[in-house]
Amino acid sequence: MSMRSVADHRRIVDALLAPTLARRASSDPEVLPVSDSGLTGRVLSEALVSRDPLPPFDNSQMDGYAVRAADLAGASASAPVELPIGRTTAAGDAPVAHLPGTASPVMTGAAIPIGADAVVPIERAEPARFTALSRDGDPDPTGTVRFASVPPVGEFVRPTGSDLPAASPLLPAGTRLTPARIGLLATAGVAEVPVRPRPRILLVTTGDEVVDPGAALEPGRIRDANTPMLSAALREAGAEVTAVRVPDRPEALRTLIAERADAHELLITSGGISMGAFEVVRDALAGSGVDFTGIAMQPGGPQGAGLLRLEPDDASCPASGIPALCFPGNPVSSWLSAEMFLLPALRAAAGRTASLPVEQRELAHALDSPAAKHQVRRGRIDERGRVHVTAPGSHLLADLAAAEILAHVPVGVDRLDAGDTIEVWRLDV
Numbered sequence: 001m002s003m004r005s006v007a008d009h010r011r012i013v014d015a016l017l018a019p020t021l022a023r024r025a026s027s028d029p030e031v032l033p034v035s036d037s038g039l040t041g042r043v044l045s046e047a048l049v050s051r052d053p054l055p056p057f058d059n060s061q062m063d064g065y066a067v068r069a070a071d072l073a074g075a076s077a078s079a080p081v082e083l084p085i086g087r088t089t090a091a092g093d094a095p096v097a098h099l100p101g102t103a104s105p106v107m108t109g110a111a112i113p114i115g116a117d118a119v120v121p122i123e124r125a126e127p128a129r130f131t132a133l134s135r136d137g138d139p140d141p142t143g144t145v146r147f148a149s150v151p152p153v154g155e156f157v158r159p160t161g162s163d164l165p166a167a168s169p170l171l172p173a174g175t176r177l178t179p180a181r182i183g184l185l186a187t188a189g190v191a192e193v194p195v196r197p198r199p200r201i202l203l204v205t206t207g208d209e210v211v212d213p214g215a216a217l218e219p220g221r222i223r224d225a226n227t228p229m230l231s232a233a234l235r236e237a238g239a240e241v242t243a244v245r246v247p248d249r250p251e252a253l254r255t256l257i258a259e260r261a262d263a264h265e266l267l268i269t270s271g272g273i274s275m276g277a278f279e280v281v282r283d284a285l286a287g288s289g290v291d292f293t294g295i296a297m298q299p300g301g302p303q304g305a306g307l308l309r310l311e312p313d314d315a316s317c318p319a320s321g322i323p324a325l326c327f328p329g330n331p332v333s334s335w336l337s338a339e340m341f342l343l344p345a346l347r348a349a350a351g352r353t354a355s356l357p358v359e360q361r362e363l364a365h366a367l368d369s370p371a372a373k374h375q376v377r378r379g380r381i382d383e384r385g386r387v388h389v390t391a392p393g394s395h396l397l398a399d400l401a402a403a404e405i406l407a408h409v410p411v412g413v414d415r416l417d418a419g420d421t422i423e424v425w426r427l428d429v
């Protein structure tokens with residue numbers, strides 16, 4: 001195997017993925033109800049404009065009395081102004097006319113009575129609580145209320161359009177939907193939300209030794225970590241995933257891909273690409289457009305990438321081919337391959353920051369690394385902000401699961417000492 005640098009492999013993979021991701025993003029939008037539980041994280045396919053102003057009518061910010069400020073002129077603690085109680089408006093009632101010279105009870109979110117220009121919170125009135133109000137719209141025939149100050153005009157009134165004027169842009173195309181943005185769309189009357197289709201990934205896991213997570217372990221068998229792990233990583237980065245495990249028979253793998261490829265934009269495989277006697281992925285796909293190479297990286301050294309074109313008699317495989325990335329089977333290698341080469345492009349397509357946050361930090365202890373390879377260690381940051389890393393083995397999934405950071409030792413470095421600076425990517429954000 002010739003050794004390719006991490007940067008070169010990234011460039012090759014990016015060039016392979018870019019056209020298919022762009023094509024998928026610009027194909028017909030999916031339309032989801034605004035209450036769909038899967039809407040968070042989806043990306044708007046078009047700019048949306050609010051139909052109505054927000055709020056759609058002048059309304060009260062407080063439970064209190066709507067008044068004309070001028071009716072309270074001269075009110076003070078020593079000389080309160082007393083007004084008859086006017087018409088009551090609760091949230092949901094249509095606006096009523098404010099009777100000049102009265103104080104109209106009004107609840108938070110209720111329409112300001114027409115003609116009133118300020119709201120006095122109930123706790124600033126005397127009595128400081130509502131008594132026996134009716135919602136029939138008629139004034140209280142007997143009640144009065146006193147005020148000991150003059151409110152500024154507009155106080156506690158939320159004017160029409162103060163959140164968003166009518167016909168203003170809501171969110172631009174390409175916006176990633178967050179809970180707050182979903183709330184905004186809903187209140188602006190967008191019941192159906194057009195979103196970009198997600199890339200559809202066919203994830204194929206190999207390994208005759210691998211069994212389902214619920215299965216008993218026969219001698220020589222291990223449970224499948226990579227299918228759930230990679231599925232979760234790809235979905236979190238914004239892809240749709242169909243996950244299948246195939247037996248270690250190249251023909252079975254080719255048949256499966258031929259049957260499923262045209263419903264997917266990308267093929268990811270795990271395992272079966274190294275130097276063994278039974279390398280199902282390499283045996284099945286080498287010579288069909290996928291190039292198997294050693295990358296100067298550890299873990300994740302063996303990699304396959306290319307535009308897979310199966311034989312012409314595999315009629316269901318699209319003539320143009322399907323981009324394929326083949327990751328090594330060791331769980332840490334498999335996950336790291338995704339993080340290094342694929343997830344950034346998926347995150348970018350999903351409107352997210354592509355890369356993990358990068359920091360330079362001080363090492364807490366010495367470490368060794370193969371000088372010919374870019375080594376990625378897993379670790380944590382101590383209370384003094386220094387980096388500790390765990391052993392380098394690519395089967396050490398428990399260490400990866402506990403890791404807060406990835407620590408990168410570049411090519412050409414075979415040792416770092418305590419106190420040296422190291423680049424870390426944060427996983428705990």
Ligand SMILES: Nc1nc2c(c(=O)[nH]1)N[C@H]1C(S)=C(S)[C@@H](COP(=O)(O)OP(=O)(O)OC[C@H]3O[C@@H](n4cnc5c(N)ncnc54)[C@H](O)[C@@H]3O)O[C@H]1N2
Pocket residue numbers: 205206207209210222223224225226227270271272273274275276279299300301302327328329330331333394
């Ligand atoms: N003679 C050589 N042997 C190996 C080399 C080499 O250069 N020369 N490279 C090693 C490196 S580095 C890696 S990484 C692995 C990659 O091997 P494969 O991609 O062929 O993966 P497998 O052999 O299928 O599996 C490797 C390892 O991972 C376990 N595995 C596989 N699938 C799963 C899964 N779904 N869930 C959990 N664990 C899985 C599998 O049992 C093996 O232990 O090759 C080295 N060998």
Ligand code: MOO
Pocket residue numbers: 297298299300301302328330333334394
């Ligand atoms: O490159 Mo392999 O991924 O170390 O174990």
